[in-house]
Amino acid sequence: MSGGVRIALLLPDLLGTYGDRGNVLVLEQRLAWRGIPSETVTVLSSAPEVPESCDVYLLGGGEDVAQTAAMRVLSRSPGLQRAAARGVPVLGICGGLQLLGTEFTTGDGVRHEGLGLVDAVTEPAGERAIGEVTANSVLAGVGMLTGFENHLGRTRLGAGSVPLGRVTRGTGNGHERAEGAVRGHVVCTYLHGPILARNPALGGLLLEWAMGAPLQPIAEPEELAALRVERTRVRARNPK
Known part of the structure; x- marks a missing residue:
């Protein structure tokens, strides 16, 4: 891409718990390692x-009040929806997952219409899901996913979406061992970490979708070498 990659960080003043903003830093660095210019639009x-002109869109997590406020902003200015309709990749995390779905219910029992970028309905549960998660991704080449979850919502997927992965440890969506949701190039998950720091293959896939071309192989930086060792340890603890 001659003009570089434009990364949209959406509503970090509302959505950005547990270091989700770090996903932008990960994408910027992955591009910088390859000499590809990037611009982050906050x-x-x-x-x-x-x-609607960015190449990849990122949404983090947030509590109910922040999530409903974010829904109002995104509903009145549909640039995200128009970009997603063209196949531009979108990553939504936790609260971002819920508002990208078709419907979500907040802790006060109020139902809200979502943006409908994935086919998913979320309702609150009796207790929070908190802790480490491992899941096997359904996306080709991504493999095992790891991350940290902290959410009250339980998300059920409809026929229009597939899970991002199948849980081997933790709660995830809370239904049918599913974790997250995928429809086209819209990827949603409950995993913090930041998820793209802990799961380089997923970040690489988002960038390939954004650029329309494979990422150029490079020598493994020290950061990724250390992560590879840790993921080997995680696999040993979670053999399934």
Whole structure:
């Protein structure tokens, strides 16, 4: 891409718990290692509109009040929805997963219409799901996913989406061992970490979708070498 990759960080003043903003840093560094320029477009809740011209969109997690406020912003300025309709990759985490779904219910029992980018309905459960998660991804080449979850919602997928992965440890969506949701190039998950720091293959896939071309192989930096050792240890603890 001659002009570089434009990364949209959506509403970090509302959505960004547990270091989700770090996913932007991961994508920026992955591109920098390959000499590919990038520009991060930070869209705050006070922005007049959400741009539809970026190459990849990131949403983090947030509590109920922040999540419903984010829903109002994204509904009145549909740049994200227009970009997703063209196949631009989107990553939604935790609260981001829920508002990208078709419907979510907050802890006060109020039902809210979601953006409908994935076929998913979320309702609150009796207790929070907290702890480490491992799941086997359904996306080709991604393999095992790891991350940290902390959420009250339980998400059931409809026929229009598939799980991002199948849980081998932890709760995930809370239904049928599913974790997250995928429809087209829209990827949703409950995993923090940040997820793209802990799961390089997923970040690589998002960048390949954004650029429309495979990532150039490079010598493994020390950061990825250390992560590879840790993931080997995780696999040993979770043989399934």
